[in-house]
Amino acid sequence: MHDQITPYQSDATKKEQVRNMFDNIAPKYDLLNRMLSLGIDQYWRRSALKKLRQYQPGHVLDVACGTGDFSIAALKYGVHEVTAVDLSAEMLSKGRVKVHSKGLESKIKMVQGDSEALAFPDDTFDAATVAFGVRNFEHLEAGLRDIRRVLKPGAPLLILEFSRPKVFPVKQLFQFYFRTICPLVGRLVSGDGKAYTYLYESVQAFPERELMADILQQQGYRSVQWRTYTFGICALYIGEK
Numbered sequence: 001m002h003d004q005i006t007p008y009q010s011d012a013t014k015k016e017q018v019r020n021m022f023d024n025i026a027p028k029y030d031l032l033n034r035m036l037s038l039g040i041d042q043y044w045r046r047s048a049l050k051k052l053r054q055y056q057p058g059h060v061l062d063v064a065c066g067t068g069d070f071s072i073a074a075l076k077y078g079v080h081e082v083t084a085v086d087l088s089a090e091m092l093s094k095g096r097v098k099v100h101s102k103g104l105e106s107k108i109k110m111v112q113g114d115s116e117a118l119a120f121p122d123d124t125f126d127a128a129t130v131a132f133g134v135r136n137f138e139h140l141e142a143g144l145r146d147i148r149r150v151l152k153p154g155a156p157l158l159i160l161e162f163s164r165p166k167v168f169p170v171k172q173l174f175q176f177y178f179r180t181i182c183p184l185v186g187r188l189v190s191g192d193g194k195a196y197t198y199l200y201e202s203v204q205a206f207p208e209r210e211l212m213a214d215i216l217q218q219q220g221y222r223s224v225q226w227r228t229y230t231f232g233i234c235a236l237y238i239g240e241k
Ligand SMILES: C[S@@+](CC[C@H](N)C(=O)[O-])C[C@H]1O[C@@H](n2cnc3c(N)ncnc32)[C@H](O)[C@@H]1O
Pocket: 015, 018, 019, 022, 063, 064, 065, 066, 067, 068, 069, 070, 085, 086, 087, 088, 091, 113, 114, 115, 116, 130, 131, 132, 133, 136, 137, 138, 143
């Protein structure tokens, strides 16, 4: 069901639509992220990356890296080197400017690629991360499998993704904010009226909590754990190869 939710409901595949959408909104992506999450996404990212420390991963694969925020932040948590992959050339181009301005070119390599067909040998990386990316995969399971393939045995995959708050009144307030305010602000700032409606719809349809943990287990991940942040607006999942 979730993979039927697309940004533009056109004849193009979900992958093509997602790539076009992120190419369109790339110039305003970072600004909208900070505005719409009121900066809370930075706390989710930091908290998630703290969990990487125990694995002391030297080389991390950041899948669906977008403009590189997660890749850049990972370097503060003991990571030496990041290979960052994304479908969208425009998101990567924004990311490269950021990486360059911080003098991090020797530590972060940004390459265009698809999570479902990663161009790396088996057992390459010490850890993998996907922040707010798995919901956009055309085939979630295929993406999770290919990420597992390129991880070294025992290496963790860490996923941050939106989830759905369950408790009154956060559930109702969040629904209103996400369904009405975000698309409005998103349209005004990015000029893409559909992108932030897709954000709401894709979050509603996407597997979360126990269901997402089960999917990770089915794709071969072990010791799967999850937790939510901020009344259940966001979830962190960790599984090991
Ligand atoms: C919401 S952005 C997240 C970007 C970044 N990780 C962050 O935390 O800000 C989702 C990204 O997933 C990328 N994406 C979607 N499907 C993908 C796929 N199959 N392979 C690689 N990247 C993909 C999009 O191009 C987009 O840049």
